Amino acid sequence: MEYDIDQDEDMHEPSSFFTKYVWSQDHKVIAIQYSVIAILVGIVALVLSGLMRLQLGFPGSFDFIDPSSYYQFVTMHGMIMVIYLLTAIFLGGFGNYLIPLMVGARDMVFPFVNMLSVWFYLLAVIVLMASFFVPGGPTGAGWTLYPPQAILPGTPGSGWGIILMLVSLAIFIAAATMGGLNYVTTVLQARTRGMTLMRMPLTVWGIFMATVLALLAFPALFVSAVMMLFDKTLGTSFFMPAILSMGQQLDHEGGSPILFQHLFWFFGHPEVYIVALPAFGIVSDLISTHARKNIFGYRMMVWAIVGIGVLSFVVWAHHMYISGMNPMFGYFFATTTLIIAVPTAIKVYNWVLTIWHGNIRLNVPMLFALGFVSTFTIGGLTGLFLGNVVVDLPLSDTYFVVAHFHMVMGVSPILVVFGGIYHWYPKMSGRMLNPTLGKLHFWGTFLGTYAIYFPMHYLGILGVPRRYFAYENYDFIPDSAKDLNAMISVMAIFVALVQLIFLFNLVWSLFKGEKSGDNPWEATTLEWQTETTPPGHGNWGKDIPVCHRWAYDYSVPGYEQDFLPQNFIDEKLESKT
């Protein structure tokens, strides 16, 4: 059933500079605000990772990095990258920009709430960044914030640092919920005439399902953050057992750290798919568009997205194999973890089969999409190792895990973020990003990240433990591992510098980039069929487009052009009816 809500109601045309660019309720401006904040905070996290690598590659050479600051870098890098960059840019950035345009709506259904969402997000970021400037600095508890150590003296930032982190997370969750309500309701109720659920581009499906996961999973993080905040500030014992700290018996008793782990990972695992599902969706559209071929197995792709979404709620304890639990739990969670590989593998096969015999145009977005398929496959395969309890036990606290999750949820989604930006930047700005700089950026990032993370698998198999500040005086770590660490650090700094090309390209192309026209990639989806580029307020001018076909009519036999937009009216079909 298609819906056509009365979309002209509540269309407040912005009249001043402030309502147009600052307190804007337009989904496109909000999307750009989200993206800019996310990229800026992402740069902070990138610099932190560079500092970590300086210590690991060249231990002792930099006086300003001590064990405390190292743990603070690790923690803040992880939390910022996963939540404040990837989640925010996929849902707040791509979700906001693309959902209304792709489903043929004039805006999100609750524009005011949408505006509140981005300002709450900014507030969450400011609170988080403030923790760098408070006494004791930001928390150094690791991004999982496990109690009891997260709030005990001795852990860096166990005073104001952890409090600000928890408060910031709570604000972020409020922001994500306000945004999420908009995305889901818009997809369900504001689709244009003819845009059935199964005619939506896979990008919208991915973001939609990820938002559903976010709405259901973020409360778990909220619950654990509030309870830990109580333990820290009011002396309750939700998670805190009876414990001695610095020789003193603390007031806490009887709490359960494992309870926190369950709550955290009940959020934490769906979070992986909150980041991955939008990436899956976007990559499907990039591959189909730039291979000029319909996506292979569209229905299967949708079902896989839905299946992954459901399964992602029953695998969380595979992050806790070494925490101690009933062995039958391990059996259950290992099984579900391996089952989730089935829909994921279906997606990878379908991407490859879409490319097969396609008319591939190796544009920059396509390069990033292909890069994603490669890194995601590698990361996914090592996931199969770690999903098995007996293999996980020896590997769990080693660099193998670092390599695995950086491949699968660090490098892979960020490649899609880049691919998506190269793909939709022309729609946002009216100008193309420079393709030569884009290719340089791609190859530097793609090869560079492989050079960083592939060797880490070997370090992991050697048994090099993760989360350590220094590796001196361990007999089982050979010198070659130290050389490898130095090489990894050099490559990490190289990849960080390559990102400067991207940032330069973003700014330079805004003024000097080649004019793109309305539909530079000759794509079928509705966002490319707007009257103006960038689209004006209300997106569609006078008439909302009507959707007549799915998003993948590329190279259809019998037509002159090799793509049929979703709102293309087929005269042959018309004459038949």
Added chain:
Amino acid sequence: MSFLTPLMEKSWEPVHNPEIQTLGRDHTRRAGLRLLLTVVSVLFFLFIVAFLMRSQYPDWQPLAEQSSHPLFNKTLLWLNTTYLIFASVCLQIARVSGHKNRLILAKGGLVLAGLFSCAFVTGQWMLWQHLHQQGFVVNSHPALSFFYILTGLHAIHVAVGIVAWIVAVMVVMRDSPKLAQYIELCAIYWHFLLGLWAILFILLVSKPETYNAIVEFCGLGI
């Protein structure tokens, strides 16, 4: 399994004249609200699971079993519950009257519901004060910590509803055509508040044996 039907559609077949169904703005608002309440339900569900899991540890003390326990005397709790029931009933009356176009009754119901809700929040605050005076503070023992967190969050939930209620009253006074729509939204929200409060009330005053039985039945022991 009708919700699966859309997923079976053959997307690749183009259509000439797609069908259309017009949905009003109120429909969207209702859907958004229901979604929000789903998220809130998940939030409280997880708190309840945490509550039940924590109740299995040896330092757990029940809240309402003996006269020395903080919630043994439930007078204030019942009084506050009554306020919330009245609020919900007033909104239901307003909802029905709105549909029948009895505007005065509808507006009166809406206004009264908000006042009862304010009474509820004030009553909860007095309950907290009362417990504090008796020395039952947030870190006395885990069940009390949960009591303060759960009632606190529920009170915030009511307070957010009161903010929405103020907006609704302002809109309704200005613009009667939207009356039924706003009362409908308030009614959904307040019935949910009442249902949630009933669950929390039962949970907080139940006996440890009840917790043990639920935990055993759901396999929540860790």
